[in-house]
Amino acid sequence: MSANESPAGQQQTGQTGTYDSAFLKACRREPVPHTPVWFMRQAGRSLPEFRKVREGIPMLESCTRPELVTEITLQPVRRHGVDAAVYYSDIVVPLKAIGIDLDIKPGIGPVIENPIRSRADLEQLRALEPGDVSYVTEAIGMLVRELGTTPLIGFAGAPFTLASYLVEGGPSRNHERTKALMYGDPQLWADLLDRLSDITTAFLKVQIEAGASAVQVFDSWVGALAPADYRRSVMPASVKVFEAVAPYGVPRIHFGVGTGELLGLLGEAGADVVGVDWRVPLDEAARRVGPGKALQGNIDPAVLFAPREAVETKAREVLDAAAGLEGHVFNLGHGVLPNTDPDALTRLVAYVHEQTAR
C-alpha cells in the first residue's frame, strides 16, 4: 500500500504520498501531528518573488503558462512552510477558457465584456472540455512531482459567485443585477446556475484527475444572500457540484465570506470541510455547521498588520475556539491582503505548528 492509499487500499488521489499529511488528516477529521496551516491567496502579490516573476505578464496569461504556474504555486510553500499548496489560477479561468470575453484588471478584478442578462446571453456558456484547459493538466502534473508529500489544493468558483461576475459584468458591492435576475426570472436564473455548476464541476475534475489532493469551492460573495433565498435559488447548483466530485474521495472544502447565517446550509450543501470567515468563532461555527464536518479558518486577514504579539494572541484565540472541533485546518478568514508582510505569515505558520505540536 502506498502512502496515498486509504487503509482499504482504495486509491484516493493522483498525488502520491500525501494521504498521511496533516492537512488531509485534518480534512478527514483524523488525529494530526500538528494543526495544518495554509492561506487563501498565499500565492500572490504579498510576495516579492511573485511580483518579480509576474512582471509584465497579465494575470490571465500567467495562468496559461505551466512553468510559471508551478513556480508561483511553490513560492509560498518554500517561503512559509505551509501544509498545503493552492493551485495558482483564478475562478474566472474556466470562463475565459470557454470563450467568454473577459479580463482581470489590476486593482479591480474580473471584468466581463458582454454580461449575461438574457436567455440569448446564456448561449455564451458552453460546456468546458478538458482540452480547453490542457495547461492546467500540464501544470498540475509538474506540481505534484515537485511537491512530494505536500498536498495540492485545486479550486473553482461556486455557481453563485461566478454568476455575480457574469451578470454584473464585474465586481459588485450590492449584486443588484444578479439579484434582479434571481428574483425576476427564476427559470433563467436556475438555467444559468445549472450551466455554471457543470463548468465548475468540469474544472474541478480536471484538477483532481491531474493530481490535486483536495478541492476548494469559493462562494466568496454568497454572504450577500438571505438563507431562504440561498436554499431555494443557489444551494441546488452547489449541491450538484459537491455530489459530482464526491466519487473521487478527495476532501471538498466550501468557503464563503459573511456567511454566519448560512453556515448550516453550507454544511448541508455537502462539503467535507466548511471555511469560516473571522466574524464567527469556530466553536460557534461548529454548532451552526453541525457534526461530521471539519472547519477551516479563521483569523482576520487584517490582524496580520498588527504587531507580532497581537497576531499571536488572535491566533491563540482561534486555536482555543477550535480545541473541541473534529478537524481544524488553520487559515485566514479570507484571502491574504496584498500589502501583508510575508514575514508575518511565515511567523504565523511557525506559531501554529509550535503551539499545536502533539
Ligand SMILES: Cc1c2[nH]c(c1CCC(=O)O)Cc1[nH]c(c(CCC(=O)O)c1C)Cc1[nH]c(c(CCC(=O)O)c1C)Cc1[nH]c(c(C)c1CCC(=O)O)C2
Ligand atoms: C473572488 C475571487 C476571484 N479570484 C478568486 C476568488 C475567490 C477568493 C476570494 O474570495 O478572494 C480566487 C483566486 N484568485 C487567485 C488565486 C490564487 C491562488 C491563491 O489563493 O494563492 C485564487 C484562489 C489569483 C489572483 N487573482 C487575482 C490576482 C491579482 C491580480 C494580478 O496579480 O494581476 C491574483 C494573484 C485577481 C482577482 N481575481 C478575482 C479578484 C476579486 C481579484 C483581485 C483584483 C485585484 O485586487 O487586483 C476574482
